[in-house]
Amino acid sequence: MNLTLAWRMLRRELRGGELRLLFAALTIAVAAVSAVGFLADRVGRGLEGEARQMLGADLVVAADQPLPAELAAEAGRRGLRTTQTLVFPSMVFANGRAQLVEIKAVGAGYPLRGRLHSAAAPGQPDLTVDGGPQPKTAWADERLFGLLALEPGAPLGIGQLQLPVSAVLTREPDRSFNVFAMQPRLLMHLDDIAGSGLIQFGARVRYRLLVAGEAAALAQWRAWAEPRLGRGQRLEGIENARPEIRNALDKAQRFLGLATLLTVILSAIAVALAARRYMQRHLDACAVLRCLGMTQGRLLRLHALSFVGLAALAAALGAGLGFAAHFALVSAMAGLIAGELPLPGAGPLGEGALVAGVLLFGFALPPLLQLARVPTLRVLRRELGPPAPLAVLGYAFGFALLAMLIVRAAGDLRLGLFAVAGFSGALALFWGLAWSAVRIAGRLRGGAGFGWRQGLATLARHGAANTLKIVALGIGLMALLLLGVTRLELVDAWQKSLPADAPNRFVINIQPEQRQALADWLAGQGIAAELAPMVRARLLRINERPVSAADFPDDERAQRLVEREFNLSWRRELPAGNEIAGGRWFAGPGQEASVEAGLAKTLGIGLGDRLLFSVAGVEKSVAVTSLRRLDWDSMRVNFFVLTPPGVLDDAPASYITSFHLPAERRQAAAQLVEAFPNLTVIDIDAVLAQIQGVVGQVVGAVQLVFLFTLAAGAVVLYAAFLSAIDERRFELAVMRALGARREQLRGALLVELAAVGGLAGLIAALGAAAVGQLLARQVFELAPEFSLASPLLAALGCALATTLAGWLGMRRLLAVPPLAALRQGA
Template sequence: MLLNLSIKLFIREVRSGYLTSMLVSLILAITIVSGISLFTDRLEKALSSETEEFLGGNLKFESNQNKVSPLLDKLEIQNTNTMEMVLFASVISSEKEMQLSSIKSVDKAYPLIGELELRNKDGEYATKKSPETGTVWMDERLQNLLKIDYGDEVFIGDSAFIFTDTILYEPDRGSGSFAFAPKTIMNMGDLEATNIVQPGSRVEYNYLFEGPEAEILKVQSFLESVKESGDDIEMLGEDTSSLGRAIDRSENFFLLGGLIAVLLSACTIGVASQRFTRRHVRYVAILKTLGMKTVDIRSLYLLIFFYLTLVTLIIGMSLGWLMQNNFISLMSAYFPTELPSPGVYPLLITCFTALICQLGFIFPHITKLLSISPMRVLKESIHLNQGSISIVLAGLLAFYLLLFAYTSQISLSLIIFLGVILFSLLGIGLIYLLLGNHSLGLGASSPAKLAFSELKRRRLGNSFQIFAFTVAIGLSLITFSASKNLLGSWQNSIPEDSPNNFAINITPNEKNGMEVFLQEKEIKSTPFFPVTGASIKKDDKAQTKIDRNFNITWINDLPEQNKIIAGEWFTKTGVNGISLSDEISERYKLKLGDEIYLKTENKEIKTFIQSIRTVNWDSFSPNFFIIGHPSLFEDIPSTYITSFYIPRENQELAAELMREFRTVSVFSIEEIIKQVKEIIAQVTKALNSILLLTCLSAIFLAFSALQDGFEVRKHQSAVLRTLGASNSLIRTSALLEFSLLGLISGTLGSLLAYSGIYFIETRVFETSANFYPEIWMIGPFIGILVVSGLCAYLIRNVVNQSPKELFNKA
């Protein structure tokens, strides 16, 4: 019986339209949560897979000493694959040309993860094998520079090799400090015969491991015990490439837009729940009068909302799947393979969102509804606002849980939560005070007087309506700004003439000639930065060593895209030290004023930390963790690095540069810049979909707030019309009243949006704040247009019904 009754009531409520706002809002919330969580889950898995291939394994150990090979037998690990690589730079010559190359000597286990994509005289193919003895593979750039074809002979050191294949793609493309020079892969069995690796040679030994997580942790623990200064252990983790950072930032945009839309939907559910409760007061009283127990009535309503949740989950997750398919079609070009299938997390977070919306915004209203006695209904002494503190607290708790579920950060969730609460209290209090005390009578002599009388008489209700409109407009403007202004700022951070080529290993003898070459060819370049490798030792009692080497430069002027956040930049007079990036300062607990030792190849320098700065690593210009004053490095040998822009149609200039300066390594990042720009364009398209859903959520919130307000105005309208007021008077006064509410809400919404955008720019995306004047114009305009438009629609239902009909319904 209870089951049949609950189904009938649910169908009737859906048909009557009283569940429409709640139903649509839940569907929107679930669509957005499921769509974005499905997409980001698959994206993170793909990035993890890409990072694994980029690394070449689950763990990589880098050292300039061959210390691990003799110790591998001591490792007690199971089901774990290992391989060794030796990386070095050397000149390769053909019959016609010679060129400096990054050479990777690999053992038979190469590649440990993934496949190589190669091309030979028979065409392109994929393989999991290393080169045969006596053969080498080269990338296309080196092949062109040496002017060789398949089967030609090339020379490395004292040995001759046959060039057999062109490298199109290699899994471990991030390996080694030599990775940016034109690349060659050879068999490790041929290395000794070349006589290139001698004592004192600059060589890098890489050891890669792949296996179960528990075994990899054992390997890590062992390597930590033999690790020395200059060695590096890299575990499978986040992609720190420019492309990886771009994709990671795109996720932040999606999550931001999704969070805003979900919060709007949650607010709509709360408003619609209040309206639903008011409508069902008499139903509950009648059921209690007929003898139904409170526990049965509670079960009845729980079943109704179970059906609501089930329907919205089915529809919302179906739409969410279509939504993430759209996102994937936009972004899939940046992954070499299909994205992995999603895990269980998107399903859990979607169900959690639906559950929180139910428990936080619906269940408290139902609990309050069930506490009303039939006698109070008959005496018409019901005040549902009594005990509303518990309802507000439940809503606030649900609001915070939704924030935390999306951000996964307690501190960030608290900042946003407390900011919204503070803004809301200030806004509601301000409006409550501005409207002042209401005077006696309705002031129905004119539309304007009636409108202002209503504003004062319903100042508490109007304050909460303004709050709902403000949230709807403000959060929509934040999403709009994210899709236009924030993305625009991101795009503008990559100008058309951003450096798309880097040149490294420039010797002091070549520096002047290269500067002249770039000037003659009218190639725009960044400054030439001197570079040397150095380790850091903190000057304390323990003489603490920092466990890695750094490339250090020394210059007089602060580079562009760098900003001092502590201390001061170098002065022309006085004692100068070094400047650290904030990442290094935080990672190694180095503070302003700390004394440290810099150990280069032939000198140890005692100095101090003079400043700490932020670095924009996405600037596509040379950046450094450590910058010193030139006076500290007067006798230090170095090479130089620079970057420059060559238009795509003049790429032959890069080849000409490499032919003229053969020991200089030049590599292009044109494809990376192109991919980042394409990602921005695709993110813009995807965000437009989220913006549309956000606007729909905002409209439903405003509509629900107005609809709830008009329910309590019907009786007053009937009284006024019975006393002779015209439909025109009621319609015009309502439009004036809600236009003013829309103006106030739009202005406050602009303030909310501007505050939110400032926080997002400075704290979330870590960019400089900007001023967006259009927000202050769009907010009030949209407020008046949307609120008065919805009012015009709703007032028709009031004035088109006779007072008799309204009294009967009341």
């Protein structure tokens, strides 16, 4: 009986429009959560389903130095298959062009797990192949074919070799998810590396030993190998395959999840407003049912069942919209996620249903309780409103459920609590600003016409409702402005902070015997460049304390720093762009060191500390006599640690330089590579452009999510308008009965709507500017210019949009005859 009656009531209310706004708010929230959930689920399934393929093996030993031969030898003795790969950046050239690529040299048998895919030519279907390129050949990905105008079989200059490009590399098993891949990929055989002359002292090479075989033999070999791994060597298995990819995607998904919660928060406000209006419009009907014998419990169950059906419908439609929208997110992040992703599972459907349930029964339950407790006497005395003893507790319960959702989306209790506090603080600040603005605007009536005076008077008279409209619309608009306009202003400020002649080319892998020849070549081209020595060293101790990654359990950056090799150099004078932050510069020869201040803070290094480095197997001890602040944006060659001459001169060194190359002389980079094939020339302009492209993709994905936020803000705005329609209907009827013309009232409504939109746009733009300035100065150390154009344009645009949307919802009030409205409100 209850189910049938509840379903019939739900259908009637949806057809009559009483629950459409509530339904829209729930659907938008579920769609936003489901879209991000489907994306996360697809990526997660891809990572889990291709764990071994992502490694190309069962186990991998990775290092930044050549691996001991005993690791592969012991694996062979245990019946395991092995192969090796090297990955490093280098320049290649063809057809008079040069291009920085990421070269991957693979040994026989690669890959041990998964399959390579290649095509005969760009645009042709790819095929699965059993192994990598044969010796004396190379494979290039399609990007490299386009950049160098390559033809299949054409020779490609790789160091001292000319190798024909025999195939198009379309997929590598251990590169299925290509996160922040900045350069095209080139695949070649490991046997060709020696003849290329590319691997010399100072080269940035990642060494990997791939191992595969039976599980028992793998476990035994792993137990044997792990205690023998040295500094900078790590063992990766399917349980931690590609941790950098997992971390990057986890952070991106967490950010998208927190961004989605803005939509959920605004949807919660819309649900509360719509449920309150539903309660007010059904008090009389419920009072009649109470008079006819329906108990409070049965009345509550009837409406609760109806709302359960509404939540189920909203969850189904929202999940469908989210499933469609997640394809747009995948497309927007195409540069971050390469390869085929499996279809998502049903998990996000549960997430959407959870959100619908939390929002509906967290923020619609208080009005439902009031509806069930309506007094029967209201049939005779309509002035009796709903009882409200439990309203505050009900909304507190809803906020607690919403806070649980935020913590769950954050994935970390501490981060989640900060997010709850941040959202609460932002809402409180926006509410205070909007309330103050409404009060001030209400005093600006002056001696203008009736529409202006009455519109601003109504704005102030309904201050709470209008403040809610401004806050809801302002939050959604601020998010879009912060990611759109403010992001462009930050990029523009960063570009303006670079000198016009800032270095835009870095050259690495310069050998000592090439130093003078390269200096002469650069001078002959009219290029001013300083060749700085560079020594690779590993930090062993700070004072008497051995340094290891375990010393920094909560700092990933510190762990990476102590596990890698540092680049050290020596200087007699303080380099340009460096500033002494503490201590003194070198007074003369001695076992001293100057450390970059940020590195010192991260690793806990102070003035007077003694640092012990291992340089090519030789220990060097230096005392920290100064800390330096560096201008990293100068694009000059900088080092974390500097010593005076005489400390590192006997260590094996390579050289590095940077210089400015005007756009009209780009060909000089290709000529440099042809003259010195082993050098790696990094085009900073191209790299920065690629970074901006990747960041743009992430921002684009987040902006897609914030479109849901803006839609939720619009629903809140419309809900706030509808919640005031009954009251406005009576007000307008009284004013028309007192002689006000319809044109005058229309002008008053338009002024009120424009004021709400304009204030929301202004507060949103100022908030975005303030957050952008804070990020620029505290995080990016920039000083962007503040422009009044953005707040004014945002205020104008939001005022126009709000006026149009609000007028479409409220114009029918003026069409109701005054007598009918007065009778209805009586």
